[in-house]
Amino acid sequence: MLNKFIKIKNYEIHKLNYENPIEVFENHAHQYGSVVLTGKGDESNSRFSMIGFLPNFEMVYDGYDVLVNGDPVAGTVWNIWHRLLHESAFHELEYPASLCGFVGFASYELGKGLEFLPKTTIDSYTMPVIQLLTYENYIIFDHSNREVWHINFNYESTYKKIIQKVVDQSFEIFNIQPEANREEYKNKVTRIKNYILEGDVYEVNLTQQIKADFNGDGFSLFKRLYSKNDAPYSCYFNLDRLQIVSNSPELFLKAIGKSVETRPIKGTISRSDDPVLDNINKGTLLNSEKDQAELFMIIDLLRNDLGKVSNIGSVKVINSKKLECFKNVFHLVGIVESELSRDHDYIDLIRATFPGGSITGCPKIRSMEIIDELETYTRNLYTGSIFIMNREFLNSSIVIRTAVIKDQEIFINSGGAITIDSDPEQEYQEMTEKIKNIMESLGNDCFS
Secondary structure, eight states: OGGGGTOEEEEEEEEEOOOOHHHHHTTTTTBTTOEEEEOOSOHHHHSEEEEEEEEEEEEEEOSSOEEETTEEEOSOHHHHHHHHHHHOOGGGSOTTGGGOOEEEEEOTHHHHHHHTOOOOSBOSSOOOSEEEEEEEEEEEEETTTTEEEEEEEEESSOOOOOOBOOOOSOEEEEEEEESSOHHHHHHHHHHHHHHHHTTSOSEEEEEEEEEEEEEEOHHHHHHHHHHHOOOTEEEEEEETTEEEEEEEOOEEEEEETTEEEEOOEEEEEEOOSSHHHHHHHHHHHHTOHHHHHHHHHHHHHHHHHHHTTBOTTOOEEEEEEEEEEOSSEEEEEEEEEEEBOTTOOHHHHHHHHOSOGGGTEESHHHHHHHHHHHOSBOOTTTTSEEEEEETTEEEEEEOOSEEEEETTEEEEEEEEEEOTTOOHHHHHHHHHHHTHHHHHHHTOOTTO
16 A cells, blocks of 8 residues: 555654754755755745755656655556645644645656657756655744754654765856857857747746766755855755755745745845945846736736636736845746635645746747757756645745756756846856856856
8 A cells, every 4th residue: 555654653843942944954965865945035935944854755757667765656647646636634734733744856857757758858967857755753933933843753664775875065066068158158148039939938947067077965065055045945955975065046836735826036136345335136037028028918817827727717817026135146937826626635726736937938839849958968856846745735936946866966956937028148147146156156157
């Protein structure tokens, strides 16, 4: 039975003193499967942080087969995921244990499988398409009320994969290789504009990959990056040979019960240390017709995606253009809400909306075909999603501003939305600005 490893025998909740999640996570960062989801921002998207350690269950989908705790399981990944969600009982527990559940990620490549799109990109590294874990231990932080709880679970069956490494808590990178230089990137922007003129698309999210050799500790990189920019959907995920260092500002899907929210980001401009210039940049973004058009197109796309699984008439744009401030950039954000229909669950919601429209373009499928044509390397986790979920609670990010470390190499992607009004040079500058914090944290800006 699938549920034997997620069936809860009993659990205990212990109140802890309020502390910084990153400092608490230090004790677990080098254990296999350990994860921290944290960040700062307004209460609507940064109230809670979560730590998980000592995994008791693991599902891995490589695009072909599904493994549960290392053993193959018959069935499609979607059917298995549905079963896992509905056989789990986290949502029935007392608060805050009711916020616990499956923690994991879905890579951008899941979207290609959903739409049966051809793949011509090169795999610069490999990783699962989906990976889910549950834990014996969760630590939940409520930053609004300055409360912390440690929830310890005992399950009917036990599966433990314990790997703890002693590492030198420093790092270095060398041999940095951007996928495209300035002129090559600008030429790709021009090609997309030609597709727009020909009527293929309205907008395409173009990205590129930077890779380098990496020696040292991924968590040390995460700490340095987080100190520069404590983005609301930051995450460090330690999966032994694979570490995820995410500094994402973008919510993908949030749901409590049947209430669903998505917050696409479209429109970016750099911050300045000069308050006068900073205010000018803010006004420039708010008044930019190009950036507003980008945002409105993606809001419309997401309204359509949510409508596939929501009650008729429940999809509403709550805010069509909200300015959000981060340490190195301003962003324009839309807020869309809906009510999930009675016949659909969170797996149906993910299938209907994945990958997020803000990182594909419009229309989605044709944009994804052009992305595959113009981008050299497979995106893998980049522009996928990191999430925590149970039957009544879902919180997930769009994986941007993220580094993936695999087998002593590091992979970083960046890009932006291309429209008919895009200026190739400005798009190149925006692409570099978005990962400025990561490159500075690595101590080597290949774009300087």
